[in-house]
Amino acid sequence: MKIRIERGACVGNARCAAISNDLFPLDDDGYIATDGFEVAAGTEKLARNGAKSCPERIIVVVEDDGTTSWPPAARS
Template identity: 50%
Template sequence: MRIRVDRDMCAGHALCAIKAPEVYELDDDGFCISDGREVPPGMEEDARTGANYCPEHAITLVED
């Protein structure tokens, strides 16, 4: 599973990283910079939770 982040939609709420800090990384301004990264093994449910909490719907999870 890979993370896709639409940087144009990300508003820097940081809810993804608050809900799944092991999965999502933020830049210094609070924007998600995990685009293209692979979800660590066993963290798929956390990745889904973080994506679901994004109020801008900027995160998509892509199955490999």
């Protein structure tokens, strides 16, 4: 599993870092400081929870098969 982050869209709510500052570090201004990462075994739940905590939905969960499991696709 991978996490991809649309870093330029971060508004600094820091909810992801409140879930796990190790996975979602912030810069000195309080914005996400990574573009993404490979999720280590045993940290999948933290990574998913951090992604789901973002109100802007800029943290994307990409499964091993390449599908996106978060955020959900917009319905029309």
